[in-house]
Amino acid sequence: MAFVRSERPTRRAPFTALKIVIAGGFGAGKTTMVAAVSEIRPLRTEESLSQAGARIDDTNGVERKTTTTVAIDFGRITFDERLSLYLFGTPGQDRFWFLWDDISHGALGAVVIADTRRLEDCFPSVDYFERRGIPFVIAVNCFDGSRRYRVEQVAAALDLDPGTPVLLCDARDRTSAKEVLIAVVELARRQHHANANANGR
Amino acid sequence: MSETGRWYGDESGPMVRLYALTKGRARPVGEYLDVIALVLAGTRPEYDLTLSPEQATILELCRDRALSVAEVAARAGLPLNVARILIADLLDAGHVRVTQPNPPGRLPNDQILREVLDGLRAL
Numbered sequence: 001m002a003f004v005r006s007e008r009p010t011r012r013a014p015f016t017a018l019k020i021v022i023a024g025g026f027g028a029g030k031t032t033m034v035a036a037v038s039e040i041r042p043l044r045t046e047e048s049l050s051q052a053g054a055r056i057d058d059t060n061g062v063e064r065k066t067t068t069t070v071a072i073d074f075g076r077i078t079f080d081e082r083l084s085l086y087l088f089g090t091p092g093q094d095r096f097w098f099l100w101d102d103i104s105h106g107a108l109g110a111v112v113i114a115d116t117r118r119l120e121d122c123f124p125s126v127d128y129f130e131r132r133g134i135p136f137v138i139a140v141n142c143f144d145g146s147r148r149y150r151v152e153q154v155a156a157a158l159d160l161d162p163g164t165p166v167l168l169c170d171a172r173d174r175t176s177a178k179e180v181l182i183a184v185v186e187l188a189r190r191q192h193h194a195n196a197n198a199n200g201r
Numbered sequence: 202m203s204e205t206g207r208w209y210g211d212e213s214g215p216m217v218r219l220y221a222l223t224k225g226r227a228r229p230v231g232e233y234l235d236v237i238a239l240v241l242a243g244t245r246p247e248y249d250l251t252l253s254p255e256q257a258t259i260l261e262l263c264r265d266r267a268l269s270v271a272e273v274a275a276r277a278g279l280p281l282n283v284a285r286i287l288i289a290d291l292l293d294a295g296h297v298r299v300t301q302p303n304p305p306g307r308l309p310n311d312q313i314l315r316e317v318l319d320g321l322r323a324l
Contacts, residue, residue, distance in 0.1 A: 015267045015300050016313055017237040037324065043275035047282060072281070074236075074271055079320035083313065086237050086269060102281075103236060106305045133306075174324070182321050185314060192308045 019086040020184055021104050023128070024113030025121025029141045029171030030089035031073045033113065036177040038075020038087060045072050047099060070096050072103065087181075090125070100128060109184040110136040113171060116149050119157055126158055135188045137165040139180045234285050237302050239267035244296040252296075255279060256287050260296060267300065 022030045034042050046069045073089040088103045090096075104110065112125040122138070129136040140154055151166040160166070165183050170176045242264045246257035258277045262268055268276070274284035291297045303309055 015239045015241075016309055017239050017269055017300075017302055018309065018313075018317065019237045019302070043272060045271050045275040045281050045284075047280055069280070072271070074275075076269075076272070077320070077324070079316060081266070083316055083320070084269075085317060085320075086271070088236065088271070106235060106302050108308070178321055178324050182318060185318050185321065188308060189311070189314050 016083050017086060018084075018108045019088055019103075019106070020181060021088050021090060021100075021107045021110040021134070022113065023090040023100075023110055023122075023125035023136075024141075025115060025118055025125075028113040028115045028118075028121065029143075030113055033111070033139070033141075033169075033171040033177045033180070034073055034075040034087045034089050036172055036174045037077060037181065039078060040076050042073045042075045042089075045074070046070065047072065047102075070099055072099065085181075097128075104129075104132065104134060107134055109188040110134050111139050111180055111184055112136055113169075114138050114140045114154060114158070115143065116140060116154065117143070119154070122158070126160070130161065135184065135191050137167060137180065137183045137187060139167050139169040139171070141171045142168055232289070232301075234270050234288060234299065235302050236271040236281070237269045239269055239300040240273055240288055240291075241267040241298050241300075242296065243298055249294075249296065253287070256291055256296075259284070259287060259291060263297060 022033055024030050031042060048069045070091045072091060075087045076084055077087070078084040088107075090103060091099050110125075110129050112122050112129065114122045126136070126138075138154060138158065138160065140149065140151065142148060148168075151168065155164070155166045165187060167180055167183055169180050240259070240263045242260040242262075244260060245264065246252055246260045252260070255277060259273055262273055262276050270285060270288060271281065273279075273288065274281045277284060279287070288297065288299065292299050308314065
């Protein structure tokens with residue numbers, strides 16, 4: 001066994017990693033928000049459509065130059081050596097749903113960044129998280145010069161379920177982005193307690 | 202390497218080169234590795250000369266601290282699913298340990314969530 005030969009025995013406390021998904025329309029400020037709170041410069045990993053997009057048996061051995069690659073940007077906040085929170089920005093285009101599934105699988109919760117100039121851009125994200133029962137908050141990114149709306153107006157325009165938090169934020173600002181993440185974790189906790197009570201009685 | 206000419210599953214053995222992986226297996230077989238599954242190396246790459254350079258890189262990256270699958274992919278410059286395949290092979294060969302996150306619908310315990318909230322507030 002390879003572990004027997006290891007110089008570094010790996011007996012440590014269990015590690016816990018959690019993830020929050022940052023979604024929203026193209027240019028809404030997803031990567032900006034990740035960058036605002038991540039302790040590492042946001043990283044980018046890529047997935048190619050020919051690999052993950054279809055269940056084709058690609059055994060021809062020829063490098064495909066036409067492959068579309070989809071970038072996923074993410075960051076990390078480490079609370080201590082055992083506990084870290086990853087923030088994943090969703091790929092901008094809705095046609096990459098399979099990648100959304102990959103990122104959202106088991107997520108603690110999600111942020112949908114809304115740009116009030118293009119509010120309809122976040123409909124697919126809202127729909128996605130509602131269908132999958134993933135707790136999410138709406139973060140209205142207050143771009144300079146964009147019209148300011150009250151949170152009630154945004155909630156009504158998006159036809160949100162009652163209880164879905166709507167916050168105003170500045171995705172570039174660390175404190176603001178932090179408050180959005182706190183709202184996600186608190187919502188996830190509340191929903192979890194509510195489910196536990198409903199199932200337990 | 203297999204004598205049967207097959208390149209996937211158990212037949213591929215512990216030593217599989219990247220070109221073979223990308224040709225032969227589009228998706229990892231076996232357990233689904235979450236993007237935040239944490240990978241920790243238990244072996245130093247110099248102990249196993251049959252490792253591909255990419256696998257050696259992964260072991261180096263995860264030597265001192267557990268890194269998520271996504272972070273391994275990004276830092277090794279590999280597409281996500283290629284990194285997943287290589288990590289799965291390293292796992293099969295006993296070179297890494299992988300800690301999967303909680304399955305969907307199961308939150309971590311409340312103590313951990315409180316730690317996350319406290320940690321976020323302290324940022």
